[in-house]
Structures are given as C-alpha cells and as structure tokens.
Amino acid sequence: xxxxxxxxxxxxxxxxxxxxxxxxxxxxxxxxxxxxxxxxxxxxxxxxxxxxxxxxxxxxxxxxxxxxxxxxxxxxxxxxxxxxxxxxxxxxxxxxxxxxxxxxxxxxxxxxxxxxxxxxxxxxxxxxxxxxxxxxxxxxxxxxxxxxxxxxxxxxxxxxxxxxxxxxxxxxxxxxxxxxxxxxxxxxxxxxxxxxxxxxxxxxxxxxxxxxxxxxxxxxxxxxxxxxxxxxxxxxxxxxxxxxxxxxxxxxxxxxxxxxxxxxxxxxxxxxxxxxxxxxxxxxxxxxxxxxxxxxxxxxxxxxxxxxxxxxxxxxxxxxxxxxxxxxxxxxxxxxxxxxxxxxxxxxxxxxxxxxxxxxxxxxxxxxxxxxxxxxxxxxxxxxxxxxxxxxxxxxxxxxxxxxxxxxxxxxxxxxxxxxxxxxxxxxx
Numbered sequence: 001x002x003x004x005x006x007x008x009x010x011x012x013x014x015x016x017x018x019x020x021x022x023x024x025x026x027x028x029x030x031x032x033x034x035x036x037x038x039x040x041x042x043x044x045x046x047x048x049x050x051x052x053x054x055x056x057x058x059x060x061x062x063x064x065x066x067x068x069x070x071x072x073x074x075x076x077x078x079x080x081x082x083x084x085x086x087x088x089x090x091x092x093x094x095x096x097x098x099x100x101x102x103x104x105x106x107x108x109x110x111x112x113x114x115x116x117x118x119x120x121x122x123x124x125x126x127x128x129x130x131x132x133x134x135x136x137x138x139x140x141x142x143x144x145x146x147x148x149x150x151x152x153x154x155x156x157x158x159x160x161x162x163x164x165x166x167x168x169x170x171x172x173x174x175x176x177x178x179x180x181x182x183x184x185x186x187x188x189x190x191x192x193x194x195x196x197x198x199x200x201x202x203x204x205x206x207x208x209x210x211x212x213x214x215x216x217x218x219x220x221x222x223x224x225x226x227x228x229x230x231x232x233x234x235x236x237x238x239x240x241x242x243x244x245x246x247x248x249x250x251x252x253x254x255x256x257x258x259x260x261x262x263x264x265x266x267x268x269x270x271x272x273x274x275x276x277x278x279x280x281x282x283x284x285x286x287x288x289x290x291x292x293x294x295x296x297x298x299x300x301x302x303x304x305x306x307x308x309x310x311x312x313x314x315x316x317x318x319x320x321x322x323x324x325x326x327x328x329x330x331x332x333x334x335x336x337x338x339x340x341x342x343x344x345x346x347x348x349x350x351x352x353x354x355x356x357x358x359x360x361x362x363x364x365x366x367x368x369x370x371x372x373x374x375x376x377x378x379x380x381x382x383x384x385x386x387x388x389x390x391x392x393x394x395x396x397x398x399x400x401x402x403x404x405x406x407x408x409x410x411x412x413x414x415x416x417x418x419x420x421x422x423x424x425x426x427x428x429x
Contacts, residue, residue, distance in 0.1 A: 026148035026214050032204045033142060034161030039197035040105060041162050043190045044127055045284060046169025047108045049277035051124055052262040054183040058117035062263050066389015068121040069259040070382040076128035077378015084136030084371020088364065093137040093212075094205050100134020101201055103127075109191035112184040135374065140367035143358045144215035155355040156295020159347065163288030169193065170281035178274040215363060237369060240417065241360045244303075245373050247413040248353055249380035251309045254317075254406025255345065256399065257385045258283070260392060261320050261338070270335050279335065283343035290347025298352045303417055305352055310407035310414075312345030317403040321396035 052065050060068075087096050107127040114120035146154025173186035258280060265271040271279060297305045319338035323331065354370075361369040384406070391398040 022214065023148045025208075026145040026154075029145045029204070029208045029211055029214065030142065030149070030154050030158055031161065032200070032207065033138065034158045036101070036197050036200045036204060037158065037162035038165035038168075039193040039200060040101065041165035041284075042169035042172070042193040043105050043108050043165075043197060044131070044169075045166040045280070046173045046190050046193075046277075047111060047127070047187055048124075048258070049170035049262075049280035050173050050177065050183050050186060051111070051120070052259040053266050053273055053276060054111070055117050055120060056263065056266060057183070058114075058120060060117040060121070062260070062267070062392050063389045064117065064121070065259050065263050066257070066385050066392070068124060069257045070385030070389070072125045072128035073257075073378050073385065074382030075125060075378075076132035077374045077381065079129060079132035080136050080374035080378070081368075081371035083133045084140070084367040084369070084374075087137040087140060087367040087371075093141050093367070094209075096137040097134045097141070098201060098205070100130050100132070100137075101198060102130070104130025104134060105194035105197055108194060109188055112188040132374075132378075136367045136370040139354055139357075139370050141211040142354075143366055144211050144213075144363075146355070147215045147358065150295075150299040151355040151358050152295035152298030152352065153292075154295070156292045156298075156351040159291035159295070159351040160288040162350075163284045163291065163347070165193070166284035166287065167281045170277040170284065174274050174277040174281065177277065237361055237365075237372070241357075241369065241373075243413060243417050244356060244360065245376045247306070247410050247417060248373070249376045250406055250410035250413060251306075251313060252349070252377055253380040253384035254403040254410075255309070255313045255349070255381070255384065256317050256320070256342075256388055256403060257381070258342070260385065260388050260399075261342070264320060264392065264396065265335060270332055279339045282336070283339045283346065286340050286343030287347040287350065290344045291351035294348045295351045295355060298355050303352070303356060303414075305348060306414060308348045309345055310410050312341050312348075314403055314407050316342040316345065317400050321392075321399050 052069075055065055055068065083096060083100070087093050090096075104127055107123045107130065111120055111123050114123060142155065142158060143151065148154075149157075169190065172189060173183075176186040176189060177183060262276050262280070265276055265279075266273065294305050294308070316338045319334040319341065323334035323338075326334075357369055357373060358366060384402075387402060388399050391402060
C-alpha cells in the first residue's frame with residue numbers, strides 16, 4: 001500500500017468522514033466505468049467468440065486467422081504507447097477514451113455486412129485499434145480511483161464487471177447461432193450493447209469530469225516537466241518496470257489466443273459450432289472470479305500471484321493440443337478443463353498486470369507507462385499468435401513446445417521481480 005493510499009485509508013486527511021466520502025466516490029467511478037466495460041465487452045467479446053469460425057466459413061486458413069488475430073493485437077497494443085503519451089501530454093483523458101470506445105464498438109455490428117474474409121478481417125482489426133486508443137487513458141483514470149480502495153481490488157472489481165459482459169455477449173451469439181445458424185445475425189444483435197456502452201460512458205463523463213482529483217497528492221491537471229516538454233519521459237521508468245514488461249511479454253508470447261483454440265476445436269470436431277462461443281463465455285466467467293481473487297491477493301501478496309500465468313498457459317495448451325495423449329480422440333472434457341484454466345490465467349493477466357503499474361511509475365506519466373507496457377505486450381502477442389498459427393498448420397504438438405519454451409523463459413524474470421528490491425510500491429511482502 002503506498003503512502004498516499006495509507007493516509008487516505010487511515011483518515012490522515014483530517015476527516016474520517018471525508019476519507020469515507022472519497023472512497024465512496026471512487027467506488028462509484030470504478031463501478032460506472034465497469035458498467036461501460038460490461039456493455040463494451042458484451043459487444044466485442046461476443047463477436048470475438050465467433051470470428052474465428054466466421055472467418056473459416058468465409059474461406060480463411062488457420063494461418064490467416066492467427067495472423068489477423070495477432071495483427072489486431074499488434075496494432076491495438078502498439079497504438080497504446082502513442083495514445084498513452086498523448087493522454088499525458090494533453091490531459092484529454094475523457095476525449096481520447098470516448099473516441100477509442102466509438103471506434104472499438106461500432107466496428108462490431110458492421111461484421112454482419114462483411115461478405116468476404118478480407119473485409120471481416122479489416123473490421124476485426126479496426127475493433128482492436130479502437131480498444132488500443134482508449135485503454136491507456138481509461139486505465140490512468142481508473143488508477144486514480146483505485147488508489148482509494150487498493151489497486152488490486154479496484155482493477156479486479158473493474159475486470160469482474162467487465163467479464164460479466166464478456167460472459168453475456170458470447171451467450172447471446174451462441175443462442176442466435178443455435179437458433180438461426182447465422183453468425184451475421186449474432187453480430188447485428190450486438191449493436192444494442194454497443195449503444196448502451198457509449199451512453200453509459202457519456203454519463204460517467206458528466207458525473208466524474210476529473211477522476212485525477214481522486215488520488216491524494218495529485219493536483220487536478222498536473223503534469224511533470226518532462227511530459228510537458230515532451231522529453232525525458234523514459235527516465236521516469238525504473239528497473240522494476242522494465243523487468244515487469246519483459247516478464248509480461250514472455251508469458252503472453254506463449255499464451256495461445258482463443259482464436260487459435262477455437263479454430264482447432266472446429267477443425268478437429270471437438271466442439272460444435274454453437275458450443276465454441278459458449279466455451280468462451282465460460283472462460284470469461286472464470287476470468288471474472290479469478291480477477292477479483294487475484295486483485296485481493298495482489299494487495300496482500302504482491303506480484304507473486306503472477307506465477308499463475310506461465311503455469312496456467314502451459315496447462316491449457318497441453319489440454320487443448322495434446323489431449324490425445326491422455327484422452328480418447330474427440331473427447332470434449334479436456335476442452336472444458338482447458339477453458340477453465342485459460343480463464344484463470346486471463347483473469348490474473350487482465351487485473352493484476354494493470355494493478356501493478358501505479359506502484360512502479362509516477363502519477364503524471366502513468367498513461368504513458370500503460371502505453372509503453374502495452375506496446376511490448378502487443379508485439380509479443382502478435383508474434384506469438386502469428387507463430388502459433390503457422391506452427392499449428394505444421395503440427396499442434398509444435399504449439400505446445402512453443403508455449404513450454406516461452407513460459408520456462410519467463411520464470412527467471414519473475415524471480416528477479418520478486419526479489420525484495422524489485423517489489424512494487426503498494427504490494428505487501
């Protein structure tokens with residue numbers, strides 16, 4: 001727990017009632033932004049649960065699916081560095097967040113009109129671009145609010161709300177595909193939560209015009225001299241941040257994208273078409289619970305909870321691509337076991353990884369830090385997804401080998417982060 005947070009929680013602002021009011025207001029902001037994410041995830045995760053088989057139905061190969069998934073993540077995460085820096089430089093967090101959400105969400109229902117796989121792929125990539133634009137600014141605003149309630153808990157709560165939508169969206173698509181046999185009808189129906197997300201975002205903007213003021217010791221609209229001058233920003237990041245970024249990059253390189261998993265299930269006949277988005281929904285439900293538990297664990301135990309990432313990634317890959325070693329051909333139970341473990345790893349990834357950043361960098365360069373971190377993260381995910389797609393066309397066993405090597409390589413980096421000198425501010429021993 002950092003000093004500012006300790007002061008607020010102990011009532012050192014001179015008023016226990018004032019601290020309680022600040023925490024309540026922060027919780028209100030976290031919940032409202034979480035509702036935005038709920039509707040947003042309902043939209044784009046609902047679509048993503050079916051885009052791999054949709055592309056396959058339009059004639060795309062596994063290599064194309066892996067390349068599109070990886071390129072979307074590359075552009076989405078790559079843009080976060082520029083978006084984060086621009087957010088810190090201009091302080092226009094709400095504007096940048098709003099533009100990103102609009103692009104992110106409106107690309108989804110347009111998939112219903114895509115008549116060929118290149119057009120569908122372009123819309124999938126555009127959806128990722130929108131997410132990349134809005135994420136650093138939104139996470140920076142959330143980090144100010146989570147300082148009042150614990151970064152791990154705050155980001156975990158946001159992720160849990162986020163995942164309610166990620167569960168609901170795929171269920172909607174699964175039901176529509178089951179009833180009508182049409183992916184296009186499912187994409188069109190997702191226009192409703194897209195509009196609800198944008199309306200809730202506008203409500204949040206009106207209700208909380210300056211989230212930065214929620215964090216103690218942060219004057220509204222403040223920015224460091226280096227950010228204002230546009231130079232010296234790299235010196236704001238320390239060794240812990242770079243080690244952390246290296247660990248995250250290695251683990252995500254070996255974290256198999258759901259699009260490849262779904263492609264394998266369809267190609268191998270492991271799950272029916274309607275069951276694939278249902279499986280994704282199960283993963284998102286597990287993700288939500290794991291995010292809350294991992295967030296609480298982070299506030300108490302620090303970054304040691306990230307050990308779940310390499311272990312979970314490897315276990316899920318073995319269950320998906322090597323299940324024939326211990327289960328009859330066509331057995332579905334390894335797929336369901338894999339998706340639970342995959343969801344746990346994703347929950348830790350989506351909550352704790354974001355929660356650690358505020359303890360590693362200064363407040364005034366936080367959006368930039370999120371952007372830099374996510375650039376490396378996206379490059380690694382792009383490379384991993386692209387290589388995985390090509391390896392799958394050669395042999396599913398090669399995918400397992402890639403995951404094993406990447407996760408083993410991440411362990412020494414995690415050990416270095418967990419040394420006392422490398423623990424993040426805000427994490428207890």
